[in-house]
Amino acid sequence: MLHNRLNFKAYPGTGITMALEIRNRFMLGDMVQLDPSYSSALASDPGWVDMSWNIFSEQSFVLNTFIDRAWVDYTAGKLRLTLGRQRINWSQALVWNPNDIFNTYSFFDFDYMERPGSDAIRAVYSTGPSSAAEMVVKLDSANKVTAAALYRFSMLNTDFQFFAGETDGELFTAGTGWSGAIGSYSIRGEATLFAPFGNSSVKETTFIVTAGVDKVFSDKISALVQMMYSNNPFVLDTFTELYKGAITASQLAFSEFSAIGQLSCTPVPLLNISLSAIWYPDLKGYFADATIDFSMAENVDFSLVLQHFDNIISGEVTQINLGFVRIKYSF
Secondary structure (H helix, E strand, O other), X not given: OEEEEEEEEEEOOOOEEEEEEEEEEEEEOHHHHHOOOHHHHHHOOOEOOOOEEEEEEOOOEEEEEEEEEEEEEEEEOOEEEXXXXXXXXXXXXXXXXXXXXXXXXXOOOOXXXXXXXXXXXXXXXXXXXXXXXXXXXXXXXXXXEEEEEEEEEEEOOEEEEEEEEEEOOOEEEEXXXXXXXXXXXXXXXXXXXXXXXXXXXOOOOEEEEEEEEEEEOOXXXXXXXXXXXXXXXXXXXXXXXXXXXXXXXXXXXXXXXXXXXXXXXXXXXXXXXXXXXXXXXXXXXXXXXXXXXXXEEOOEXXXXXXXXXXXXXXXXXXXXXXXXXXXXXXX
16 A cells, blocks of 8 residues: 655745645555445545545455545634545544544554545634534535534543534534543543434434543553444445445444453564454354554564454354455555
8 A cells, every 4th residue: 555645835924734645555455355345436436526546456455546635724813714525533432432522533444544534624713722613514426414512621630521513414412522531541432323314315313322441551452342233233245345435323232232342462563463352242142353453663564363253144154264465555
């Protein structure tokens, strides 16, 4: 994978900053062959402006390029305005983020550390050293509007946030998030309500809450445990839906209850090993992942990812083993 990182250009004295990021991905192997629609899904752009293209696409490989960030930022005193494709991060928890209504991502998509961007306008007004009010309006490829206002503040050594708005023009959305610490343990969580209104195609209200604990034991070892509950879990039709990036914040849960455990270790500098496991009771199965990341040079990273799925999807037993090798050069 080739990755052109963010290129910033500031205009001194004007408060204006611009940024552009282009990513190129070459996918080869079973993932492309398993699903004939995978290549076309990779080229689809959920944003208002189509900025994703497949340069080459064959039965067993695909080369895709897309513009991941393209925004203009203006700052005047306590007010900051950002227009264009940008990352809007309302997350508090580390794995499942029902508060992240603008930039939902799949935990299984290890190859997208920078997270998706949205075609949106965002206004942030700083109300204090640790508090701010935000307003965001996003437009997608189907001209559906997601808009919400958020207020965040700190109290009792804990960060809180509350927000309300609409998702895809058909779901009233309201939620809260928190992150703090009890001793050496970090406590994080989010809760969001998605209720249909008007002529919504969605018929049921969905409530998702997730909470977790994480701890850094030393400069070499860290661990986390997180649980999630949803009254209306999303029904997976196919295994590849986990990788297509079409899942929204209201579709994060595939089981009424879910749980994840993750352990990360850095035995030597430049080498990181991570082990993860997710339990899905309603799917009568689990997901397991082992990842090795090694920094080969200043701009070159090597990763080996092994993933195992053992679940029942659409009434069929799904047992799949996937292996990925990634060499990333950033320039």
